[in-house]
Amino acid sequence: MSTATTSAPVTAPSAGAPAPARPRRRLLDxxxxxxxxxxxAWLFLPIAVMIxxxxxxxxxxxxxxxxxxxxxxxxxxDQDPKLIEAVVNSLExxxxxxxxxxxxxxxxxxxMGRYRFRGLGTVNLVLFAAIASPELVxxxxxxxxxxxxxxxxxxxxxxxxxxxxxxxxxxxxxRARVVGLDPSIEEAARDLGASTWVTFWRVTFPMxxxxxxxGALLAFALSIDDFVITQFTxxxxxxxxxxxxxxxRIGVPPQVNILGTLIFAVGVVIAVVNxxxxxxxx
Amino acid sequence: xxxxxxxxxxxxxxLWLAIFLVVPMVFMASVSTQEGDVVNGFVxxxxxxxxxxxxxxxxxxxLRSAGYGLVATVVSIVLAYPMAYWxxxxxxxxxxxxxxxxxxPFFVSFVLRTVSWKFLLADNGLLLSPLKSLGLVPDDxxxxxxxxxxxxxxxxNYLPFMILPIYVALERVDPRVVEAAQDLYAxxxxxxxxxVLPLSLPGVFAGVLMTFVPMxxxxxxxxxxxxxANTMIGNIIQSRFLVNxxxxxxxxxxxxxxxxxxxGIFAYARALGTENVLEAAAR
Numbered sequence: 001m002s003t004a005t006t007s008a009p010v011t012a013p014s015a016g017a018p019a020p021a022r023p024r025r026r027l028l029d030x031x032x033x034x035x036x037x038x039x040x041a042w043l044f045l046p047i048a049v050m051i052x053x054x055x056x057x058x059x060x061x062x063x064x065x066x067x068x069x070x071x072x073x074x075x076x077x078d079q080d081p082k083l084i085e086a087v088v089n090s091l092e093x094x095x096x097x098x099x100x101x102x103x104x105x106x107x108x109x110x111x112m113g114r115y116r117f118r119g120l121g122t123v124n125l126v127l128f129a130a131i132a133s134p135e136l137v138x139x140x141x142x143x144x145x146x147x148x149x150x151x152x153x154x155x156x157x158x159x160x161x162x163x164x165x166x167x168x169x170x171x172x173x174x175r176a177r178v179v180g181l182d183p184s185i186e187e188a189a190r191d192l193g194a195s196t197w198v199t200f201w202r203v204t205f206p207m208x209x210x211x212x213x214x215g216a217l218l219a220f221a222l223s224i225d226d227f228v229i230t231q232f233t234x235x236x237x238x239x240x241x242x243x244x245x246x247x248x249r250i251g252v253p254p255q256v257n258i259l260g261t262l263i264f265a266v267g268v269v270i271a272v273v274n275x276x277x278x279x280x281x282x
Numbered sequence: 283x284x285x286x287x288x289x290x291x292x293x294x295x296x297l298w299l300a301i302f303l304v305v306p307m308v309f310m311a312s313v314s315t316q317e318g319d320v321v322n323g324f325v326x327x328x329x330x331x332x333x334x335x336x337x338x339x340x341x342x343x344x345l346r347s348a349g350y351g352l353v354a355t356v357v358s359i360v361l362a363y364p365m366a367y368w369x370x371x372x373x374x375x376x377x378x379x380x381x382x383x384x385x386x387p388f389f390v391s392f393v394l395r396t397v398s399w400k401f402l403l404a405d406n407g408l409l410l411s412p413l414k415s416l417g418l419v420p421d422d423x424x425x426x427x428x429x430x431x432x433x434x435x436x437x438x439n440y441l442p443f444m445i446l447p448i449y450v451a452l453e454r455v456d457p458r459v460v461e462a463a464q465d466l467y468a469x470x471x472x473x474x475x476x477x478v479l480p481l482s483l484p485g486v487f488a489g490v491l492m493t494f495v496p497m498x499x500x501x502x503x504x505x506x507x508x509x510x511a512n513t514m515i516g517n518i519i520q521s522r523f524l525v526n527x528x529x530x531x532x533x534x535x536x537x538x539x540x541x542x543x544x545x546g547i548f549a550y551a552r553a554l555g556t557e558n559v560l561e562a563a564a565r
Contacts, residue, residue: 025470032368036380039365043387043441046398049408050390053401064401065411104294111291123292125548126299128556131563132491132547133303133540134499136516140523140536141306144313147529164302167295172564227393227502231524241391248397248506260394267389275382 047264054257061251073254080255086243087259093155093239094223097162102216105167109174109211113181127168138165139232146233153235161233162223169222170215177211210278217274221267307540314533324529332534340518340535347514350429351498354436358493359486361437362444366485370452381449384442396435396506403431403507427509435503440496444489447562451485452478488558491550495543515539
């Protein structure tokens with residue numbers, strides 16, 4: 001608790017700020033810091049409950065009250081084949097949607113960051129509309145399309161929908177990276193005799209790769225978490241969030257908590273690794 | 283070749299957006315004016331009167347959704363602003379760590395987090411049963427199936443979408459501008475209200491757009507945390523589409539909701555541009 005300021009040099013000559021202002025400001029900052037941690041605690045509270053109740057020795061269908069600690073559910077993860085199938089579906093959809101989104105979103109981001117062209121404003125506006133439109137509206141209009149066209153909703157329609165809502169995020173993330181590039185590096189490569197193709201793969205692509213990776217991670221996270229559009233476009237197909245929704249009325253088994261915990265743990269590891277490597281690069 | 287390069291790059295993504303974002307809206311309008319049922323099929327009759335019917339039948343739910351969205355948005359601004367402010371100006375070298383912490387909850391499915399809240403807030407759950415056994419709240423006190431639970435769930439689920447754009451706007455405020463204000467004898471409060479706050483307003487507007495729209499169209503929170511008195515327009519659209527297979531009336535409700543929101547979204551884009559939202563999305 002040092003009240004002596006370490007950062008700010010003493011501002012005696014200016015005399016602009018009266019002396020008592022400083023301790024008050026520090027107090028305010030400290031209160032704000034406590035506040036930030038309180039909000040973070042609030043954001044993580046249901047996640048902590050989810051993790052802890054994966055270890056709950058519950059006897060009934062409803063996993064609401066604490067009955068004692070157990071590891072037994074970890075051994076019974078594969079008890080419900082429908083649940084496992086739903087998780088596998090979620091993962092397959094997320095991987096496929098991420099690959100498609102990353103490829104076509106990166107191309108869009110390159111075009112938007114590199115070129116000024118007629119129609120750029122429209123592209124911006126459509127991407128903006130895709131981010132701002134509620135999922136309910138996107139989901140119900142996609143279902144209208146599939147019903148009218150006689151397409152049976154299922155795996156493919158869910159992938160189509162997931163690419164749709166994550167595309168803008170990837171395009172914008174890549175665009176941000178492309179705008180920050182120094183064009184003279186590519187010019188240097190070309191002056192040294194590299195073809196357009198070689199310049200792209202050996203010079204441009206490595207430089208925009210961090211943007212592509214963050215875009216892909218975001219697409220994956222958006223896909224695996226998605227509920228609303230998926231519910232409208234899935235037909236009889238089950239995904240992990242859809243399975244939970246169906247189970248809420250009869251009671252959510254502890255296996256759901258464990259699977260949620262595992263997905264969360266993998267997400268945290270990937271996000272932290274991404275952040276640390278991004279920091280090292282800059 | 284060079285002239286066409288941007289169009290070739292845009293083409294795959296552009297087609298995807300055109301076919302699966304723009305075209306379906308036209309189909310939704312078409313479905314809304316059809317008549318029939320799921321067994322015998324639907325026939326296009328240009329039945330525009332359905333709009334009057336569904337809007338008068340579900341006017342309450344429309345207004346309730348807008349009301350919930352409004353209250354939840356205001357609460358989100360109040361909660362998010364100080365947090366974004368502290369991270370942007372006092373986060374120091376840990377800024378990106380704090381932002382990561384704000385975003386990490388997204389790795390747990392939105393439905394699972396809401397279900398978790400349901401358990402936490404249940405009458406015999408972790409929060410209420412200790413309070414009840416201590417006698418701090420009456421035994422018949424409950425949170426689930428109330429308006430407070432639904433609005434609380436909305437704020438919880440969408441708060442990061444308010445924190446992020448405000449943070450992006452605040453981080454861009456040059457600290458030297460604030461110093462200049464103080465050098466010109468602005469009190470700390472004045473430096474905030476006259477300099478920092480106006481500069482951060484675009485971020486607040488972007489946050490309002492990114493939270494109000496999805497909150498108003500939400501049905502997960504009302505379904506899991508609310509009761510029969512909290513039904514929102516999303517619940518109606520969802521059950522008409524997916525449970526009753528009453529496609530025309532569901533499409534009409536969804537189209538009306540979309541029209542109202544698109545007017546707002548495009549008015550926003552015209553007045554304030556698309557950059558603030560797009561930049562926050564790139565985070």
